Amino acid sequence: MMADASDIRALARPRDWRPLFIAFVCAGLFACGGPTSGPEEQIYAWVDRGQEAAESKARGDLVDMISPTYADARGNSRDDIENLFRFYFLRSKEVALLVSVDDIEVIDDTAAEVMLTVGMGATTDSTLGFNADAYHFALELERDGDEWLLVSGRWNDFGDALR
Numbered sequence: 097m098m099a100d101a102s103d104i105r106a107l108a109r110p111r112d113w114r115p116l117f118i119a120f121v122c123a124g125l126f127a128c129g130g131p132t133s134g135p136e137e138q139i140y141a142w143v144d145r146g147q148e149a150a151e152s153k154a155r156g157d158l159v160d161m162i163s164p165t166y167a168d169a170r171g172n173s174r175d176d177i178e179n180l181f182r183f184y185f186l187r188s189k190e191v192a193l194l195v196s197v198d199d200i201e202v203i204d205d206t207a208a209e210v211m212l213t214v215g216m217g218a219t220t221d222s223t224l225g226f227n228a229d230a231y232h233f234a235l236e237l238e239r240d241g242d243e244w245l246l247v248s249g250r251w252n253d254f255g256d257a258l259r
Contacts, residue, residue: 135202139210139237142244147195153185163238163245188218208244210235213254230254 142161149157159178166174185191194215201209212233236248 135205135208135239136200139200139202139208139244140197142237143195143197143210143212147193150181150193151191153188153191155181155185161244161246163240163247166247168248169250184218190219192217206239208237210237 146158146161148154149161155178158181159174162174162177164174166172166177172180194217196213198211198213199209200211203209210233212235213230214233215228215230217228230253231251232254234250235246237244238247239245
C-alpha cells in the first residue's frame with residue numbers, strides 16, 4: 097500500500113517533545129535514586145571498586161579491600177584469599193564479571209552483610225579458551241574509619257548452599 101501526501105505530511109509534523117523529555121528526566125532521577133552518601137551507597141561503591149580491580153587483575157587493590165584479620169568458615173586467611181586471586185589471575189588472560197547486589201543489610205553503620213551473585217568469565221589457555229562460572233557470595237564487612245573492609249565471606253557455585 098502506497099502512502100499518500102497526507103500520510104507523509106502527518107509523519108513530517110513536529111511532535112510534542114515534552115512527554116519524551118519528562119520520561120528522560122524521570123528515568124535519570126530513578127537511575128540516581130536514593131541517598132548519594134551513607135553506608136549503603138558506600139558499599140555499592142566498594143563492590144564497584146572490587147569489580148574494577150578484579151577485571152583489571154589488580155590483586156593488590158583487591159587485597160587492600162580485605163581486613164588483615166579476615167577469617168572464614170573454610171579456614172582461609174587474608175593471605176589465602178590473596179593466593180586464590182593470584183592463582184585465578186595467572187590462569188586467566190582476561191577477566192570479566194557480571195555482578196548483582198542481591199541484598200545489603202547495614203548494622204549500626206559500622207558493619208554490613210552483602211549478598212552478591214557474580215557471573216565470572218575469563219579467557220584462558222585451556223582447550224576451549226574460556227572459562228565461565230556463577231557464584232553466590234555472602235560477605236561480612238566492617239567499617240574501619242571511612243573505609244569498608246571484608247572480614248569474612250562464604251561462597252559457592254550458583255544454586256548450591258553457601259559454605
